[in-house]
Amino acid sequence: MQIKPGLPWKELPLGGVIDVPGSSVEFHTGDWRSSRPVIDLNKCTGCMLCWLNCPDNAIKIKNGKVEIDYDHCKGCGLCASVCPVKAISMRREALEEEERHGSKHKP
Amino acid sequence: MNIKQLAEKIGNNSWFAPGHRLCAGCNAGIIAKFVLNFAQFKGYKVITVLATGCLEVATTIFPYTSWKTAYMHNAFENAAATASGIGAALKSLKKKGLLKEDYKIVVFGGDGGTYDIGLQSLSGALERKHEFVYICYDNEAYMNTGIQRSSATPMLASTTTTPSGKVSKGKQQPRKDLIAIAAAHDVYAAQTSVSHLQDFWKKLEKAFNDQPAVLNVLSPCTRGWYFPPDQGIKIAKLAVETNYWPLYEVDHGRWILNYEPKQRKPIIEWLKTQGRFKHLLQPTQENEKLIAQLQEMVDKRFEYIKKLARATSE
Amino acid sequence: MKHEKPLPATGALAAATAMKQAKPDVVAAYPITPQTPIIEAFSKFVANGDVNTELILVESEHSAMSACVGASATGARVMTATAANGLALMSEIVFIAASLRLPIVMNIASRALSGPINIHCDHSDVMLVRDSGWIQVFVENPQEVYDYNLIALKIAENMKIPAMVIQDGFITSHCLEPVRFLPQQVVDNFLGVYNPGNHSLLNPITFGPLDLYDYYFEHKRQQLQALEDSKQVIKQVLKEYNNLAGTNYNIFETYKLEDAELGVVVAGSTAGTLKHVVNVLRDKGVKAGLLKLGFFRPFFQEELKQALKHLKAIAILDRSASFGAFGSAFYNEIKSALYDLPGEKPKVLGYIYGLGGRDFLIQHGFEIFNELQKIATGAEPVFRVRCIGVREG
Numbered sequence: 001m002q003i004k005p006g007l008p009w010k011e012l013p014l015g016g017v018i019d020v021p022g023s024s025v026e027f028h029t030g031d032w033r034s035s036r037p038v039i040d041l042n043k044c045t046g047c048m049l050c051w052l053n054c055p056d057n058a059i060k061i062k063n064g065k066v067e068i069d070y071d072h073c074k075g076c077g078l079c080a081s082v083c084p085v086k087a088i089s090m091r092r093e094a095l096e097e098e099e100r101h102g103s104k105h106k107p
Numbered sequence: 108m109n110i111k112q113l114a115e116k117i118g119n120n121s122w123f124a125p126g127h128r129l130c131a132g133c134n135a136g137i138i139a140k141f142v143l144n145f146a147q148f149k150g151y152k153v154i155t156v157l158a159t160g161c162l163e164v165a166t167t168i169f170p171y172t173s174w175k176t177a178y179m180h181n182a183f184e185n186a187a188a189t190a191s192g193i194g195a196a197l198k199s200l201k202k203k204g205l206l207k208e209d210y211k212i213v214v215f216g217g218d219g220g221t222y223d224i225g226l227q228s229l230s231g232a233l234e235r236k237h238e239f240v241y242i243c244y245d246n247e248a249y250m251n252t253g254i255q256r257s258s259a260t261p262m263l264a265s266t267t268t269t270p271s272g273k274v275s276k277g278k279q280q281p282r283k284d285l286i287a288i289a290a291a292h293d294v295y296a297a298q299t300s301v302s303h304l305q306d307f308w309k310k311l312e313k314a315f316n317d318q319p320a321v322l323n324v325l326s327p328c329t330r331g332w333y334f335p336p337d338q339g340i341k342i343a344k345l346a347v348e349t350n351y352w353p354l355y356e357v358d359h360g361r362w363i364l365n366y367e368p369k370q371r372k373p374i375i376e377w378l379k380t381q382g383r384f385k386h387l388l389q390p391t392q393e394n395e396k397l398i399a400q401l402q403e404m405v406d407k408r409f410e411y412i413k414k415l416a417r418a419t420s421e
Numbered sequence: 422m423k424h425e426k427p428l429p430a431t432g433a434l435a436a437a438t439a440m441k442q443a444k445p446d447v448v449a450a451y452p453i454t455p456q457t458p459i460i461e462a463f464s465k466f467v468a469n470g471d472v473n474t475e476l477i478l479v480e481s482e483h484s485a486m487s488a489c490v491g492a493s494a495t496g497a498r499v500m501t502a503t504a505a506n507g508l509a510l511m512s513e514i515v516f517i518a519a520s521l522r523l524p525i526v527m528n529i530a531s532r533a534l535s536g537p538i539n540i541h542c543d544h545s546d547v548m549l550v551r552d553s554g555w556i557q558v559f560v561e562n563p564q565e566v567y568d569y570n571l572i573a574l575k576i577a578e579n580m581k582i583p584a585m586v587i588q589d590g591f592i593t594s595h596c597l598e599p600v601r602f603l604p605q606q607v608v609d610n611f612l613g614v615y616n617p618g619n620h621s622l623l624n625p626i627t628f629g630p631l632d633l634y635d636y637y638f639e640h641k642r643q644q645l646q647a648l649e650d651s652k653q654v655i656k657q658v659l660k661e662y663n664n665l666a667g668t669n670y671n672i673f674e675t676y677k678l679e680d681a682e683l684g685v686v687v688a689g690s691t692a693g694t695l696k697h698v699v700n701v702l703r704d705k706g707v708k709a710g711l712l713k714l715g716f717f718r719p720f721f722q723e724e725l726k727q728a729l730k731h732l733k734a735i736a737i738l739d740r741s742a743s744f745g746a747f748g749s750a751f752y753n754e755i756k757s758a759l760y761d762l763p764g765e766k767p768k769v770l771g772y773i774y775g776l777g778g779r780d781f782l783i784q785h786g787f788e789i790f791n792e793l794q795k796i797a798t799g800a801e802p803v804f805r806v807r808c809i810g811v812r813e814g
Contacts, residue, residue: 130733162630167627167629167631168630169630170630172630175626177622178622179624180628181491181727182514185483185514188484189476189487190491192488192490192492193495195492195497198475198494199473200446203446205614228483231481235477235479277776368435
């Protein structure tokens with residue numbers, strides 16, 4: 001049962017169980033990030049070490065290479081630290097923001 | 108372990124879902140995901156049991172769960188006893204023909220829930236030979252409550268209950284030897300590290316085929332050890348390279364050292380990476396003496412494991 | 422349905438026999454006086470192949486209840502037994518079992534809590550967990566121990582609420598009386614097989630998540646309702662069992678109460694002593710009666726109120742002490758239930774008796790009715806709650 005916020009007690013599952021496996025995918029932790037990993041797909045060899053070592057399971061596999069799930073990536077940088085060919089660089093979100101908005105605004 | 112094969116099989120459907128609230132760079136997340144990936148790769152049906160701790164609270168904040176396996180959290184000190192009950196229930200339901208499938212039970216506990224408050228429960232379950240694979244993610248203190256010392260905290264580490272101060276240099280006692288305690292129950296017990304996933308994989312293979320089994324996995328904690336969140340795996344690796352965290356196993360009384368660095372690095376290199384040892388880094392005579400003592404302990408302990416490995420080799 | 426020939430059994434053997442006939446999947450237990458003979462007798466049934474239960478002989482009561490919780494969450498039928506300090510040690514998990522809605526049935530051979538350490542009967546152990554969300558039923562003798570194990574299991578599994586069947590340590594657990602057991606087939610038909618539905622780890626669900634201020638209260642509200650709803654189920658199951666076994670059980674037992682003016686309320690084996698006192702007084706023309714509590718959780722306040730409202734004076738007996746409180750649990754709750762009565766209410770006295778296995782004597786019963794008589798005829802009570810059977814100096 002998908003639990004919508006604010007449900008009354010009668011509509012909750014019995015005994016506090018959660019009956020939607022993996023429901024945390026609905027909870028986005030991406031806004032915790034202060035730096036974001038950026039993958040240089042030209043350098044990426046598809047070794048999958050970053051996929052293996054991401055504690056947030058926020059690295060997805062796409063066509064034999066990897067991409068970041070920014071909805072969940074917390075920006076820890078472990079992926080960049082384990083990448084053997086340095087294909088992942090960490091960029092400050094504030095800089096990204098500036099580039100996107102073309103202003104000096106810092107969140 | 109072939110990473111590419113693993114990635115191909117698991118793809119983007121890991122049993123450990125994103126959206127949990129472990130700290131950025133938390134190594135417990137890597138460990139949990141890796142163990143589930145292993146089970147998923149092998150095609151096991153799994154029931155996961157957790158002791159109260161960081162991994163438990165951060166992955167199951169109602170109504171969100173990061174687990175796609177069946178999952179049970181009971182309390183802090185009783186994960187192994189809870190697993191005993193689950194195992195017994197599965198056996199009974201099978202006997203009665205009410206259950207067809209085979210399940211594997213995987214237990215996760217932190218060092219607090221394993222070395223300290225859960226030790227009796229774990230010992231009882233190991234002695235009774237209930238089948239489960241017990242994974243201790245060892246971050247060397249009570250991190251969930253805010254970095255208090257546990258019996259897994261290394262000597263001289265500063266925690267919030269053993270802070271370094273004017274007259275104290277952090278925790279005064281050496282850490283407890285969990286593997287030796289587990290091994291005393293005549294089971295498979297092994298130590299591995301989040302930095303050595305190939306070694307971890309091999310030990311999971313053995314553990315799942317020889318239950319009950321206990322794996323103790325070094326899990327650096329960015330908040331508790333005071334290091335930047337991208338450094339965990341490097342620090343875990345350095346723990347192995349300095350012999351602080353030897354990779355070894357005890358297979359029903361037979362001690363096996365799995366890795367010996369060609370040139371072990373001095374312990375100071377490891378201490379330097381973490382804020383919890385910062386108070387030892389000013390170059391005073393006392394600090395030099397303390398670090399020399401730590402170095403001696405590390406070397407002695409490593410020699411001790413080697414001796415046991417020689418003495419118990421076939 | 423006719424019973425088989427009565428057989429001599431202690432309360433402990435009666436409990437173990439009911440457990441055997443209920444065929445639990447898992448029993449996890451740890452020895453503690455005076456519960457031990459329950460688990461010894463059950464172990465013997467297992468050793469002889471009389472029952473095919475997975476028996477987990479754990480290293481503490483804490484692990485006993487923990488293993489029960491794991492097993493019950495896997496969808497198994499689960500039973501156990503404990504007493505006193507064992508119940509205190511496992512109490513953390515007793516609450517968790519109820520909150521996870523796991524229908525474990527636990528036999529309690531009630532015993533005084535330490536300290537000082539004592540091995541004999543009082544109800545302080547079960548009072549410790551009276552607000553844990555378990556059904557609690559007090560029984561008087563080995564026959565009731567047997568019957569209420571089966572009744573409690575059916576109620577528990579129906580409602581997904583755990584239940585404890587409380588017999589008096591030593592007095593009932595070690596006392597031999599004739600007990601009529603039901604044929605196995607009858608028990609099988611009555612209990613059926615536990616069906617947890619989706620509420621089991623055989624589904625990919627998460628049991629025991631972290632539940633914060635945004636949902637915890639709603640989950641507790643569910644539990645409050647579940648105990649309230651269990652009242653109807655209890656009545657139904659009692660009726661069903663009475664039809665089946667020829668018993669005459671109710672949520673509580675009334676003894677010569679209907680036309681009584683003076684009444685005592687008591688739970689457990691002491692009811693037997695007080696029934697004798699009531700008989701003697703009736704012979705002397707005193708309108709004495711008795712109410713024996715069965716279910717204390719859920720608390721049948723409306724039914725208790727109706728059963729007691731006509732009395733002039735009531736003595737409520739507690740075999741436990743609530744230190745610093747105004748009387749103990751039975752006194753407090755039953756007296757509160759009477760507060761809503763319109764007009765003149767019965768006068769109420771509270772007695773604390775039998776702590777640490779102190780005998781409750783027939784003379785104590787007369788003493789109590791004597792005091793009730795006085796306040797019933799207009800005397801101001803000289804106390805509201807007092808201890809009886811203690812050396813006051």
